[in-house]
Each structure stands twice: as C-alpha cells, then as structure tokens.
Amino acid sequence: MGRLIVIEGLDGAGKRTLADKLTAAFAEQGATVGTRAFPRYGLSVTADLVQDGLHGRLGGLGDSVYGMAVLYALDRQGARDDLLSDLASFDVVLLDRFVASNAAYGAARLHESADGAFVSWVKSVEIDRFGLPVPHAQLLLRVSAELAAERATHRENVDSRVRDNWESDTPLQVRVGQVYDELATKSWLSPWHVVDGSTDLDVLSLTGTLLA
Numbered sequence: 001m002g003r004l005i006v007i008e009g010l011d012g013a014g015k016r017t018l019a020d021k022l023t024a025a026f027a028e029q030g031a032t033v034g035t036r037a038f039p040r041y042g043l044s045v046t047a048d049l050v051q052d053g054l055h056g057r058l059g060g061l062g063d064s065v066y067g068m069a070v071l072y073a074l075d076r077q078g079a080r081d082d083l084l085s086d087l088a089s090f091d092v093v094l095l096d097r098f099v100a101s102n103a104a105y106g107a108a109r110l111h112e113s114a115d116g117a118f119v120s121w122v123k124s125v126e127i128d129r130f131g132l133p134v135p136h137a138q139l140l141l142r143v144s145a146e147l148a149a150e151r152a153t154h155r156e157n158v159d160s161r162v163r164d165n166w167e168s169d170t171p172l173q174v175r176v177g178q179v180y181d182e183l184a185t186k187s188w189l190s191p192w193h194v195v196d197g198s199t200d201l202d203v204l205s206l207t208g209t210l211l212a
C-alpha cells in the first residue's frame, strides 16, 4: 500500500513546483510516484462547476460555503476509486490539494477556526461518509499572503490565467493561512510537515523524512 502525501497551501504558494521537485526526488530514491491535483478541472463536471462558482457564474451557490464545499467533496468522491487503485500500485501518491483545502478555505470564509463546526463537518462528509483515504502526511507550503498574492499576480500576467474571486481576496488568504497553521498544529487527520515556501527547499531531505 502506497503512502498518500498531500501538498497544501495558499493560492500562489508554489505547490505545483514543489510537487514536480518532490516527484523527481522520490524517483531518485527509488520510489514510484503517482500524482494528482484537485479540483480535477476538465476531468469532472463537479470540478468544472467549482470553477464556475469561483468566477461568480453559479449565482447563490457560489456564495454558499457549504454548497461550494459539497462540490469540491463530490469531485474527490468521484476520484476515490482511482486514488485507491493508485495507492495499490505506487509507493507514493502525491496530491496537489486534498480534503484540508476544503477545511481551510471554508473555515476561513466563515471566519471560523480549525476547532470550529465547519472543519469537523468536512471530516465527517469526506472521510467518514465518502470514505476518502486519510493522508499519510500533509505538507503545508507556508508563505505570507503578500508573497502568495505577488506570485499569483505574476502567474496571471505570464500565463493569462485570470485570478478567481478568492485568489484576489487578500484578507481571505490571510485567514486561510491562519487556519492552515492551526490544522498543522493540531495534526488534523495526520501528521503535518510545515515547509517554508519563500526559500529554496532541501527536497531530498524532505523526501527522506516522508519515506522513513
């Protein structure tokens, strides 16, 4: 059975770059790696609806924290069998965002902490009812909301990728960062490793820790 390792962090933290570096480093250490990212834009109708919601095209549903969270959760539920089969075939399954994204963003939108009702609800729906696998470890790629916004703006200019309504909401991003810190401190679902996303990482030593 492979290890499910999840990368979490703010929009613009550099999760995709870290996923690429970790994939190469795991391979260098002889581990086979499968990667996935959530939401599964272009692959699932629920993820495409999420995108509509993020860009204000779902009316009141986009404004509903629980409504949007259900869409994200259904997208993952639809990938459950694929995830379980990946875990049976690879040593490491590396995910760019998972259940904790729902917990952090939803709680932040509701101005709740990681000890609030929303975070418990996410676990009860996604882990207890949908039966999604619990991560072996979660990596919090920690950057300030200012640096994340700078990177997201740069990506917007370079890739012509329009920032969604949440990405351009800096106070929201600050609260998301706080909830992530709390989730890591309380080892929500599994152990968390907090890594500094503002400097170059020692990826080989990180993979060593994750494989130990």
Ligand SMILES: Cc1cn([C@H]2C[C@H](O)[C@@H](COP(=O)(O)O)O2)c(=O)[nH]c1=O
Pocket: 011, 038, 039, 054, 072, 073, 097, 098, 099, 101, 102, 103, 105, 106, 166, 167
């Ligand atoms: C995967 C996921 C993302 N999100 C948020 C984080 C981002 O602001 C936004 C889109 O994610 P993305 O920028 O990684 O594509 O959705 C949730 O609120 N819940 C989730 O389950």
